[in-house]
Amino acid sequence: MNWTEKYRPKSLKEVLGNKKAKEALLQWAKKWEEGKPIKKAVILYGKAGVGKTSSAYALANDFGWEIIELNASDERNKDIIRRVALTGAIHASIGFDGTFLSKKKKLIILDEADNLYEKGGDYGGKRAIIETIKQTMQPIILIANDYYALTKGSGQELRNLCMQIEFKPVGKHEIVSLLRKICRAEGIEASEEALYAIAMRSNGDVRSAINDLQSLAYTKKINVNMVKFIGYRDREKEIFMGLHEILRAKDMRTAIRTAYRLDESPDSLILWIDENMPHEYINAHDLHNAYEFLSRADVFLGRTWRRQYYGLWSYALELMTGGVAVAKRRSYTGFTKYSFPNWLRIMAASKQSRAIKEEIAAKVGRVMHCSRRKAMEMLPYIKKMAEHAEIAAKFNFSQQELQFLIGEKAVEVMEEKKKVRKTARQQKTLF
Ligand SMILES: Nc1ncnc2c1ncn2[C@@H]1O[C@H](COP(=O)(O)OP(=O)(O)OP(=O)(O)O)[C@@H](O)[C@H]1O
Ligand SMILES: [Mg+2]
Numbered sequence: 001m002n003w004t005e006k007y008r009p010k011s012l013k014e015v016l017g018n019k020k021a022k023e024a025l026l027q028w029a030k031k032w033e034e035g036k037p038i039k040k041a042v043i044l045y046g047k048a049g050v051g052k053t054s055s056a057y058a059l060a061n062d063f064g065w066e067i068i069e070l071n072a073s074d075e076r077n078k079d080i081i082r083r084v085a086l087t088g089a090i091h092a093s094i095g096f097d098g099t100f101l102s103k104k105k106k107l108i109i110l111d112e113a114d115n116l117y118e119k120g121g122d123y124g125g126k127r128a129i130i131e132t133i134k135q136t137m138q139p140i141i142l143i144a145n146d147y148y149a150l151t152k153g154s155g156q157e158l159r160n161l162c163m164q165i166e167f168k169p170v171g172k173h174e175i176v177s178l179l180r181k182i183c184r185a186e187g188i189e190a191s192e193e194a195l196y197a198i199a200m201r202s203n204g205d206v207r208s209a210i211n212d213l214q215s216l217a218y219t220k221k222i223n224v225n226m227v228k229f230i231g232y233r234d235r236e237k238e239i240f241m242g243l244h245e246i247l248r249a250k251d252m253r254t255a256i257r258t259a260y261r262l263d264e265s266p267d268s269l270i271l272w273i274d275e276n277m278p279h280e281y282i283n284a285h286d287l288h289n290a291y292e293f294l295s296r297a298d299v300f301l302g303r304t305w306r307r308q309y310y311g312l313w314s315y316a317l318e319l320m321t322g323g324v325a326v327a328k329r330r331s332y333t334g335f336t337k338y339s340f341p342n343w344l345r346i347m348a349a350s351k352q353s354r355a356i357k358e359e360i361a362a363k364v365g366r367v368m369h370c371s372r373r374k375a376m377e378m379l380p381y382i383k384k385m386a387e388h389a390e391i392a393a394k395f396n397f398s399q400q401e402l403q404f405l406i407g408e409k410a411v412e413v414m415e416e417k418k419k420v421r422k423t424a425r426q427q428k429t430l431f
Helices: 019-034 052-063 075-087 121-135 147-151 153-161 172-186 192-202 206-215 224-248 252-262 266-280 284-307 312-327 343-368 372-377 379-385 389-395 399-406 409-427
Strands: 041-046 066-071 106-111 140-144 162-167
Touching: 019 041, 019 052, 019 162, 041 052, 041 147, 041 153, 052 066, 052 106, 052 140, 066 075, 075 106, 075 121, 121 140, 121 153, 140 147, 147 153, 153 162, 172 192, 172 206, 192 206, 192 224, 206 224, 224 252, 224 266, 224 312, 252 312, 266 284, 266 312, 284 312, 284 372, 343 372, 343 379, 343 389, 343 399, 372 379, 379 399, 389 409, 399 409
Parallel strands: 041 140, 041 162, 066 106, 106 140
Antiparallel strands: none
């Protein structure tokens, strides 16, 4: 079941945020209970997923009113709206003399009223609604996303007839508390950070926040990286098309311009390129050259992080796109299936590799009496040096660290390193 339905507020009290709007609605409904208010209809307007439709239903529920929801832009509903508004009768066949009519009020909800006037000519929607509001015996709620579209031009009259209530985007703390409640009810464990990330993404749209949460609920444990994953899933198509342009570009400028247009941060763009380049550059030589550029871009990215100097990002970006594009000697055509970088794997791996780098830097710093930052900068040299068992021994790198620094050679160097350390211990020198 869709969670937005499952957790739709039943009472106005459960509607998040929008205190003023709820209060205004409540007062308006009370007036209807007492007699007939001056403004017989209200217009609820605001962005998607902030609780307009829910509030209309919740209000009816709170007051025990029946609900007639009709699509106002459908010509065929014109007469039904009119009949309900004027007589309170839902079916033409009953209540002709009033005896069969229930005493309950009927709240007429005209949802998605934005394009009321565009369709069906002038008389169709607009005039009919205006005339109906003037004479109605029943409360009417019009709902629109675009207040301007609804009230422009001859919508002026409508504006004067109705009370206007704006629904605003819902605050992130409120959204988080709702998400937390849903998690509890569904037996899901989600980190605070993840819930906040979802709320931030939603921009106050509660529906999309709930949908995001449900889309991650295939697992019972939700962390913040998975939330990032949703963003990428949404943008997947756009990024694929951008990648396609970048990798196939015939000159640097085209590739770089596409990259800027994509507006993807360089440290994630590099993952996409890394993942998909081999699908595109079939020729081994091209691929090799392209990887040269990619690794240089990676170096710049690393410096960006270390120095917190984001000016270097553009170098990285240009190398990984422009550089990679011109690295190829051939032009590739035909269909290439791009794939989504396995985010969770990559995030995990990069987190781990960052931790390894940190540890290496710490060891180097201790031995060379320099800061970790300085040590980080020396990493490329350390990589060369670590191939020598004596040096590996001096820094006392672990197998994993050596693997990170020199790859396959680590096994061999590790053996050598052990011997070196053993001899050194025997001679009581060095270490
Ligand atoms: N303010 C809110 N409080 C609690 N839940 C909300 C709120 N706003 C939206 N929701 C959730 O989102 C779902 C959709 O909300 P609703 O239909 O009221 O949005 P809307 O403002 O009418 O959006 P649209 O303009 O797209 O029709 C609801 O079923 C509910 O689960
Ligand atoms: Mg709605």
